[in-house]
Amino acid sequence: MDGGAILERLRARLGSSVIETHAQHGDHTAVVDRAALPAALTFCHDDDDLGFDVLMDLTAVDYQKYPGREDGPRFEVVYHLYSLRGNHRVRIKVRVDEDDAVVPTAVPLWPIADWFEREVWDMFGVRFEGHPNLRRLLMYEEFVGHPLRKDYPINRRQPLIGPRI
């Protein structure tokens, strides 16, 4: 399925919940409203023509210091979907604010989302509502803060043992 056709299908189904779409270097992206995210992902997963059966990646971006995006929603959670049957891809983005950094979970659709979402929680502090086990994945439990946030000091150390640096 062609990338443009995928975006067209999403727009036809979700209407104004698709905030914007764009395509760059053959990669097609749809930014959807958070309230419509479960519907969008379920549609991508279940629809026969789309058939996105693989969640290639789930990550987040911190736009706190990004030129032109300083006052907009701080985080973007990004879903990279791939269809084995149709050999096509799409990228779904959802924007969330810092005070309300919560996104519905994708674990029921793609079990791999379990660890991806734990990683995003660990690194960015975006919570996933309905996740079965939202603990840190890479850092240790005693770690304070979320290290990939742009306001995490680059020289802050939190050693478990040894002298404090």
Next chain:
Amino acid sequence: MGVGSFFTSKLDEAIGWARKYSIFQYPFVTACCGMEYMATSCSHYDVDRFGAGLPRFSPRQADVLFVVGTISHKMAPVLKRIYEQMTEPKWVVAFGVCTCTGGFYDNYATVQGIDTIIPVDVYIPGCPPRPESVIDGLMKLQEKIAVGVQRY
């Protein structure tokens, strides 16, 4: 010098000489330096010439702890536990810049040099160090072992 002290010092010398040619190492391999460690251990460079050819994969049977590769803060308590489990006399070699200083991993996750956790006898810098520098470090360690210098 009395006869007694003459024999004790000669005995220490003999023990030092024996120890430096029977190094049982514990390789604590966490990262890419392990490749260079393997190259050093195998027949091309052959650390068996220095009596260090038999790695023991139990810290209780080892004399020298080879810390090979980046140590994260999450791994640090494990490394310390391994070090404490080794029986004395024991020595520690920091293998590669990551173990010496943290290397280029100047970030939230990496220990900035294992000497912030455990005492280190020999530092082998390099990213990763060539087998020649590993052997050089091993010979420097042998010199320390021979005269009985320990830092634990």
